[in-house]
Amino acid sequence: MATRGNAGANVQSTALALIENACAKVNLTLRVVGRRVDGYHDLESVVAFADCADHLNLTPGSTLTLKTTGPLAPDCGETGDNLVFKAAQLLGERVPGLKLGDFTLDKVLPVAAGIGGGSADAAAALRLLARANGLALDDKRLIEVAKQTGADVPVCLSSGACVMTGVGETLLPLSLPKMPCVMVNPRIPVPTKDVFEALGLRHGELLVGVTDVIQATAWPGDGASIEEWVEALAAASNDLEAPAMRIQPVIGEVLSALNATNGAWLARMSGSGATCFAIFENTAEAQRASQKIQIEHPQWWVHAGVLS
Structure with missing residues (x-):
């Protein structure tokens, strides 16, 4: 359990935690x-958000501290390196007199897992600081800090389904149906930097043709069914899946386990891995698939829920 704050300051806040x-x-x-x-x-x-989450509390105060709790707190590393701490410090540099406080992070999502856990934590910290200081979520300073903290922080700031382009800064909202899913992580971290290095692109190199860059993908519109979305998603891919599997072959085992369940319509890796997901027709099938994988692989992190 790590804490960090200003030396010599021990101010107890009576404010209610956000x-x-x-x-x-x-x-x-x-x-x-x-x-x-x-x-x-x-x-x-195409980015969606799941119904599993870390939980972040902020008790406003004059100092900045961070305490980590929860089942995966030991995986968080040094407090000073935590993106919650980094985001708060960066916002403090841009907003004079920013009210900070004591953060408590309940860590339940696996780290270095391709599901933006650290980025989501940082985004939650920015939302909490915005609430504590009366800042709008579209405040330029807040957006600036989100971009500087990490490529996935801007999309996690809004936490809404979207098409994310560029280096993560351009977001086009999407209307997704609620899609039953199972998410699986083999509890082996995969550093994003290593996966991009394995992809092997040189500076200035395009991976797709100019025509492909110009032509935007037409995704299903408002009111589209899960079936329509699965069909559209199946025609696309995750370009990082192959290089990530070369680094951690266990990702292939996770995908095989998901594909071996009844009712899995589409199985794929998320982000740079190693978390993989499968979309199901209904929640009952997702629950049964989750239970099957948990029994066969008790050491893996498994979540049955909904993407939207």
């Missing part, structure tokens, strides 16, 4: 368009 959920982000598709000359990768991804 609470935010940091929902897991799932990349339903992920196309790597190319690598910029500055080294960043241009992406196009």
Whole structure:
């Protein structure tokens, strides 16, 4: 359990704690368009959010502290490296007199897992600080800090289904049906940097043709069914799946386990891995699939829920 704050300050706040959920982000598709000359990768991804989340509390005060609890707290690493702490510090540098406080992070999502756990935590911290300080969520300083904290933080700030492009800064809202799902992580971290290195793009190299870049994918509109969405998603892919599997072959085992369940319509890796997901026709099938995988692989992290 790690804490950090200003030396010599021990101010007890009587304010009520503010609470935010940091929902897991799932990349339903992920196309790597190319690598910029500055080294960043241009992406196009259909992003949904799951009903599993870390939980972040903030008791407003004059100092900044962070305490981690929960089943996966030991995986969080040094407090000073936590994105919650980083986001709060960066916002404090931009907003004079920013009211900070004591954060408590209940960590239940696996780390380095391709579901934006740390990014979702940072985004939740920014939402909490915005509430504590009367800042709008579209405040330019808040958006600036989100981008600087991490590529997935802007999309997690709004936590709504969208098409995410660029390096994560351009978001086009989507209307997704509630899709029953099972998410599985083998409890083996896969660093994003390693996966992009395994992809092997040179600076300035395009992975797709110019025509592909110009033509935008037409995704199903408002009111589309799960079947329509699965059909559209199946025609796309995750370009990071193959390089991630070369780094951690267990990802292939996770996908096989999901595909071996009854009723899995589409199984795919999220983000840079190693978390994979499957979409099901209904919640009963998703629950049965989840139970089957938990029995066969008790060491894996498994969640049955809904994407939307």
